[in-house]
Amino acid sequence: MSASASVSTNVNTYTTTDSITVGTGNWYIFGSAGVNVDTTTMPSSGLMGVIISGSDGTSYMELDAWYPESTNNWTPYWAMVSTSVVNSTTYNLQYRDNTDGSTSLRYRKLLALKKSGFYESYFTGSYDVSTTGQTEVTKVTLTATPTVSGNNLVLSTWMLQRDAAIQGTSNLLKDGTTVFDYAGELLFEGQEVNDLFQEGYTRVYNLPTNQVQWSLRFRSLDAGGNVEMKNAAILMLGLDTPSPSTGGVPATISLLTIGNAFTVRQIGSGNFVVGTQ
Numbered sequence: 001m002s003a004s005a006s007v008s009t010n011v012n013t014y015t016t017t018d019s020i021t022v023g024t025g026n027w028y029i030f031g032s033a034g035v036n037v038d039t040t041t042m043p044s045s046g047l048m049g050v051i052i053s054g055s056d057g058t059s060y061m062e063l064d065a066w067y068p069e070s071t072n073n074w075t076p077y078w079a080m081v082s083t084s085v086v087n088s089t090t091y092n093l094q095y096r097d098n099t100d101g102s103t104s105l106r107y108r109k110l111l112a113l114k115k116s117g118f119y120e121s122y123f124t125g126s127y128d129v130s131t132t133g134q135t136e137v138t139k140v141t142l143t144a145t146p147t148v149s150g151n152n153l154v155l156s157t158w159m160l161q162r163d164a165a166i167q168g169t170s171n172l173l174k175d176g177t178t179v180f181d182y183a184g185e186l187l188f189e190g191q192e193v194n195d196l197f198q199e200g201y202t203r204v205y206n207l208p209t210n211q212v213q214w215s216l217r218f219r220s221l222d223a224g225g226n227v228e229m230k231n232a233a234i235l236m237l238g239l240d241t242p243s244p245s246t247g248g249v250p251a252t253i254s255l256l257t258i259g260n261a262f263t264v265r266q267i268g269s270g271n272f273v274v275g276t277q
Helices: none
Strands: 007-009 015-022 025-037 049-054 059-063 075-085 089-096 103-114 121-126 130-132 137-144 150-162 168-174 177-180 196-207 212-220 227-238 254-258 262-266 272-276
Touching: 015 025, 015 103, 025 049, 025 089, 049 075, 059 075, 059 227, 075 121, 075 150, 075 196, 075 227, 089 103, 121 137, 130 137, 130 212, 137 227, 150 168, 150 212, 168 196, 168 227, 177 196, 212 227
Parallel strands: none
Antiparallel strands: 007 103, 015 089, 025 075, 025 103, 049 059, 049 089, 103 272, 121 227, 130 227, 137 212, 150 196, 150 227, 168 177, 168 212, 254 262
């Protein structure tokens, strides 16, 4: 998929930039973009927003905060949701700007992966806001027991926000051991209170048929304020399958590369949809 040209808006309602339509079945929907605002002044009301919405009335993983460190600061947005579709449904990548400035998007992507295209997969997500001070809190936990030993693609995404000029940290753990924390502490300390930061993690693990547990934790590093986490999700996709003689399907049929981040196998046909502009 190639990078998309940037688009911008100054309308106070959501504008659709890209759409993807999927049929009946269970799907994982991914959306990503680079987001920029052309002013560094915090508005008195109204914040920029990016969201994935469905034609069935659902909406997921809204980025609804301000990141005004500079006018050339392109903030990442990455959404990942699990959904069950009864009829054909269109998912839209939408954005808005409620300030006197303009919000711009580029490198916009939408991807849908059908769950039945993988021998097994595990997912958990929590999209509401959880708040803590200096006490570490676990936002989401995914417990999985692969039935087939082999390669598993692990993806996680979450957003952090603060209510004061403090530092905060977040960590992804595997079986209680930190695997992602940027050398101990993932910090943010931007220009404005309520800065929101998008974080994410992707890696392929070769796992045995034992139970494995993934969890996202976060906390403030300073007194005098709180840190919030929302739109947190963890997905584990089994990339290997049993041999056809035991009821499985061939593990390697074709490859789909998603940007420069990761590669997943397509099992069968019609199991993924890609949308980009």
